[in-house]
Amino acid sequence: MISNPHCISLLLGAACLASAAQAQQPGTAAATVVAVPPLATPDDRPTSAGSTPSIAWQASQLIAQDLRTTSEVMPLPPAQRDYYSYPEVTAPSFVKWRSNGSKYLVMGFVQARSDKRLTFGCYIYDVDKGREVSRKGYVVDPGDWKRAAHKCSGLAYTAVTGAPGIFDTRITYVAESGVGSAKVERIAVMDSDGSNHKYLTKGDTMVMTPRLSPRAARIAYVGYESGKPQVHLLNVDSGNVRLLVPNDAISFAPRFSPDANKILFSMMLGPNSEIYVASAEGGPAQRLTYSPAIDTDASYSPDQKQIVFESDRSGSQQLYVMNADGSGQRRISFGGAAYASPEWSPDGQWIAFTRRDPGGRRIGIVKPDGTGERLLTGGPGDESPAWAASSRELIFQRSDAVGHSTLYRITLDDSQPRNVVLPQGGSDPDWSGVID
Amino acid sequence: MRAILLLSALGLVATSASAQLPGLRKRTGPPVAQQAVPLTGIDALRADFLAQAHGDTVFFGLNSTGLDVPTRTRLAAQALWLRRHPEVAVRIEGHGDAGDTRDHALAMGARRAEEVRDYLVLLGVPLAQLSTTSWGKERPGSPRAVTVLVR
Numbered sequence: 001m002i003s004n005p006h007c008i009s010l011l012l013g014a015a016c017l018a019s020a021a022q023a024q025q026p027g028t029a030a031a032t033v034v035a036v037p038p039l040a041t042p043d044d045r046p047t048s049a050g051s052t053p054s055i056a057w058q059a060s061q062l063i064a065q066d067l068r069t070t071s072e073v074m075p076l077p078p079a080q081r082d083y084y085s086y087p088e089v090t091a092p093s094f095v096k097w098r099s100n101g102s103k104y105l106v107m108g109f110v111q112a113r114s115d116k117r118l119t120f121g122c123y124i125y126d127v128d129k130g131r132e133v134s135r136k137g138y139v140v141d142p143g144d145w146k147r148a149a150h151k152c153s154g155l156a157y158t159a160v161t162g163a164p165g166i167f168d169t170r171i172t173y174v175a176e177s178g179v180g181s182a183k184v185e186r187i188a189v190m191d192s193d194g195s196n197h198k199y200l201t202k203g204d205t206m207v208m209t210p211r212l213s214p215r216a217a218r219i220a221y222v223g224y225e226s227g228k229p230q231v232h233l234l235n236v237d238s239g240n241v242r243l244l245v246p247n248d249a250i251s252f253a254p255r256f257s258p259d260a261n262k263i264l265f266s267m268m269l270g271p272n273s274e275i276y277v278a279s280a281e282g283g284p285a286q287r288l289t290y291s292p293a294i295d296t297d298a299s300y301s302p303d304q305k306q307i308v309f310e311s312d313r314s315g316s317q318q319l320y321v322m323n324a325d326g327s328g329q330r331r332i333s334f335g336g337a338a339y340a341s342p343e344w345s346p347d348g349q350w351i352a353f354t355r356r357d358p359g360g361r362r363i364g365i366v367k368p369d370g371t372g373e374r375l376l377t378g379g380p381g382d383e384s385p386a387w388a389a390s391s392r393e394l395i396f397q398r399s400d401a402v403g404h405s406t407l408y409r410i411t412l413d414d415s416q417p418r419n420v421v422l423p424q425g426g427s428d429p430d431w432s433g434v435i436d
Numbered sequence: 437m438r439a440i441l442l443l444s445a446l447g448l449v450a451t452s453a454s455a456q457l458p459g460l461r462k463r464t465g466p467p468v469a470q471q472a473v474p475l476t477g478i479d480a481l482r483a484d485f486l487a488q489a490h491g492d493t494v495f496f497g498l499n500s501t502g503l504d505v506p507t508r509t510r511l512a513a514q515a516l517w518l519r520r521h522p523e524v525a526v527r528i529e530g531h532g533d534a535g536d537t538r539d540h541a542l543a544m545g546a547r548r549a550e551e552v553r554d555y556l557v558l559l560g561v562p563l564a565q566l567s568t569t570s571w572g573k574e575r576p577g578s579p580r581a582v583t584v585l586v587r
Contacts, residue, residue: 227569250569253542340540356536356537403534
């Protein structure tokens with residue numbers, strides 16, 4: 001377990017020189033250009049994770065790499081000619097960065113402390129306005145410099161978009177290898193940039209729909225250890241697993257509440273699927289729906305006062321919103337197709353869904369009142385959208401005609417879906433909130 | 437875009453052949469006296485079941501859990517066989533539609549399995565002989581089918 005970086009205030013002053021940077025890459029006209037020159041270091045000191053200049057250089061590259069994973073930010077990667085001195089961190093040359101089209105500038109430093117930790121300073125500047133937007137400092141063990149760099153990437157992303165950064169978040173999914181009856185499925189988890197990839201189940205039984213708790217400490221998933229699909233709760237660090245509800249019933253479609261204390265899920269006591277809620281710590285489940293239809297895929301609004309879910313009570317799958325106690329149920333999807341697998345965005349503005357029609361399955365979003373529907377992907381084998389903490393991006397599963405699945409990310413800005421690089425096939429993705 | 441329900445009949449008699457059919461599990465529990473069973477071995481039971489019940493699979497319409505006449509006829513034959521073989525435990529495996537979304541397909545498969553189980557009970561098969569599960573759209577088999585496998 002990594003300790004949280006401590007924020008510190010930064011009081012530094014100086015001026016900065018810099019040189020011209022390369023032209024913007026093609027195909028990213030909508031992206032905001034953010035310059036990421038190499039981070040400074042006040043002195044070259046050895047640490048347990050390498051020298052401070054070495055960490056500063058790697059951290060600069062990681063920040064540029066983080067920002068490149070969004071389609072909204074076009075980072076100018078660190079170049080050695082753009083080195084600046086430690087005092088220049090707080091006095092950048094805006095003229096130089098303006099001349100190459102940069103809208104924002106990420107600067108900072110890596111400094112060894114007497115207690116063998118690192119101070120990681122991060123400064124974000126608005127180049128056009130010629131002023132600082134935000135700054136943050138993190139004190140970390142040298143081995144945790146990547147998390148500080150991810151935090152700095154998040155600070156830059158927030159400056160550009162106004163939304164939370166998604167670089168210190170984790171993704172879980174079902175890793176799929178083999179085909180047909182030889183298919184092996186394991187729960188996998190990784191950082192949002194693909195690093196620290198781990199398998200959490202052995203692959204001896206089928207698993208599906210892993211869902212991360214908001215800070216990625218636990219995963220609720222459906223496993224077949226008993227021969228039936230049942231919701232399990234897995235502690236990511238300890239590896240301990242238990243049944244969410246200790247009974248014989250089929251249960252599925254788990255999802256954590258935004259405060260991580262509760263889990264919404266579906267259970268079939270008899271031939272019908274209803275929505276239930278249970279404490280993540282155990283105890284009896286409370287039933288929320290009473291329709292003679294398949295009610296499933298429930299997801300809380302960020303204030304936990306409302307729940308969006310899917311029901312086929314009208315004859316086809318449609319989206320409904322209800323109060324957290326199950327009252328006030330109302331349909332919100334009327335687009336002439338089937339709508340499924342809704343998830344409420346962390347900022348509360350949108351509900352992502354899978355739309356089904358004879359042409360296939362596509363990912364889209366709609367406002368919680370049912371207006372403003374937009375389709376984001378072309379299908380035909382897309383499903384299971386999950387929100388990023390920024391509420392500006394989704395991860396989803398795309399399956400081809402022979403059933404091979406992999407993961408894609410899509411932003412809400414009409415850009416193309418981008419493939420998520422995995423060691424093997426993948427399905428059922430879910431994305432945590434910001435970990436700290 | 438079609439749906440399958442797999443009815444797995446899980447026998448107690450033999451263990452060596454269980455790997456030959458997908459989705460089968462060994463049943464744990466007290467051993468059953470085998471003198472009354474004329475068939476020896478899981479393969480013989482399976483073959484007999486398939487022959488007597490005219491197949492191990494019944495089919496559903498798209499997005500449907502209804503049992504049509506051919507389905508009822510086949511389930512009647514399966515029920516007859518199961519009543520003659522009370523030592524055989526059956527797992528009914530429901531499947532959803534491959535074009536469906538993950539969780540709805542899981543619920544559809546479970547509903548289909550329960551429909552089949554309830555019909556077999558109606559025809560006199562003891563409930564204790566039957567269990568149900570759903571593979572959703574994860575383990576596709578014959579389109580719009582219910583399969584009965586003997587273990």
